[in-house]
Amino acid sequence: MSEKPEHFIVDGKRLDGRSVDELRPIKIELSPLDRADGSCYLEWGRNKIMAAVYGPRELHPRHRQNMTKAVVQYRYNMAAFSVDDRIRPGHSRRSIEISKVGRDAFEYVVFTKFFPKTAVDIFIEVLQADAGTRTAGINAASLALADAGIPMRGLVSACAVGKVDGEIVLDLMKEEDNFGEADVPIAMTAGGKITHLQMDGNLTKEEFYEALKLAKIGCDKVYKLQRQALIEKYNGEYAENGEDAMPQARIGDADE
Amino acid sequence: MSDDVMAEIHRDYLFNLILKGERDDGRAFDEFRDITIETGVAGMAEGSALVTLGDTQILVGIKIQPGEPFPDTPDVGVIITNTELIPMASPDYEAGPPRETAIEIARVVDRGIRESKAIDLEKLCMVKGEKVWIIFIDIHVLNNGGNIIDAASIGSIAALLSTTLPAERYGLGEDSPLPVRDIPVAVTAIEFGGELLLDPSLEEGKLAGTVYTVITNSDGSISGMQKSGAEPLTIDQVMRVVEMAGTAAAKIREKFLEV
């Protein structure tokens, strides 16, 4: 593990060259998994996250069914090789907590009342971890839910804000996460309704308000990228299919 | 919704196809689905490979750390292989500790690598009886499109071939490539309607009364086998699978896994 850097911000630039309100690069791929009802692969900085959604589907055991709505289940899991020191496969106390608050982040947006007695299962696999995996997981889950055709009020977008060198910064990288003064992961809807909020570290009230404002800016940026990925999936496919279909027809014509 | 009950008319269709010498996806009986291998995909791992075999997607990550050898083998390194059939990969998988299928897959893959002596474990001993390298092979199944065992075997050896011993991180000298000296490849066949089919798709796997895996090495020798499932095989069928597996493994090795 690296040591604490002397300064996190030099001349307005952070260790990786970003400004205080800049996100790490985000890459989104929709529907990479064909067994799942919806799926999304998301890279955020050096994080690599796979999300899958199954459902609505029959919920077992039966006593967990709710007669009036679907039960949202969320499982956050880290691959054994996703971090420097191998972690034992399976649930840890950390992953159980993250799974719980991950589920909470989506219960407000999913229209669960349409599907009584069923489960909507969200699975997050962290394949490579680099600070901010829970927020990356929420962003990927949001897209996998849309991809599965699950009715929702809207997408959920998430990012973390924190404090380093006494300044509030957006989207903590590894060093900032490890040695920074505060870490605040937040998720919200496009309309600014907060569905996930945690904090550790130390902030004044004023700093927290500033952090919240910066988080809104970050979530807005994430939302734009999520929306763009969904819109482009079909625009892209339209072009591809258009090209596929035409040559076949032309071959047919040429045979005449 | 898990699809454990297959419609009878669909089963009949697949059965009749096989009697005609055909498969649903147009492959020959001894033909594998398309394979892709991408190494170095998990950056925190010492080695990794994302393998696709048809619709099956498996990510294998290798982690290496120093540790104590087993008391009965004090002068060689340790291999620990684990398979996670995560619930993401199939509607039929549930969360929780590995069940028998996951354990079987891990053990068969492990056997091939261990018995072929593909990894020079003696070179992984630093201080006899005290300090050796421990190699963790973690097989993470992302999408079950059938025949996980072959994809896991191919992914594991591909990941090992791309692995670096992280000596610098632990202050134990310079990093070096993991010493890999053989390339075991698992090839799985199913028996259905008296015929033998390699690389069963998900549906074919469900039809199969028995699944038979043969792991062959670069020189054609065999370093592991596993018969799984209730239906018996004849001696003739076993010998045919050994032949078919050797040929198929050689092709895969030549195309994807040359050092």
Next chain:
Amino acid sequence: MERNIVIPGDVVSDNVKMSGSGTYVHGDEVRASVYGLLNIGERYISVIPLAGKYIPHASDRVIGIITEVAYSNWIVDINSPYDGLLHISQYPRRIDSENMSRYLKVGDCILTMIASVDAGMKVELTLREKELRVLSDGRIVTINPTKMPRVIGRNGSMIRLLKSEIGCNMFVGQNGRIWINGSDDCIDLAIQTVRYIEDNAHTPGLTERVQAFLKAKEKTRYGKVHESRNDEE
């Protein structure tokens, strides 16, 4: 017709009276609740989802697979989060509960109808209607139920096109399962065409494209026959 892709939360109208399927009302706006194609009708604005599960409705005709023979009921997988129940009294003729498996056993396929769905999502099926029956031959292909309307087409136009051009017998269940019968070649072509429709369900001008697709296929089929004749000579 203009078909825009919308995502959940997108505002699609400011007239709450226009809220149709795939939308919800938020304050004085209509918003999309699913990811799909915006469909602006005269009276309603709806969003046609691009994915999703089949949710049973009374009088839907569906294709089911028997998964269990229980006491006086068959339990039927209808490609939905909810199982269907076929009561012994809904079998076309009177049978004895002792030997239900003689009439329908696990793995058998039926063309059935949703008789009723109650608030607790108990789904009752029937075989006591015209056309409904056990399917003992042919093949079944499953597509995403949300793409079903495109396979059927406006007033059944697409399905008629497929039947007449390919020359096969087809039944399209509301639950995404399609039963096809005919010669092996016809069934293969019908399945390819259904898959083509599924992949292109979100695109405009689908009927013309399916016609072109079939025409191209016909040429290659004809081409093959022609070639083999040449070989014989």
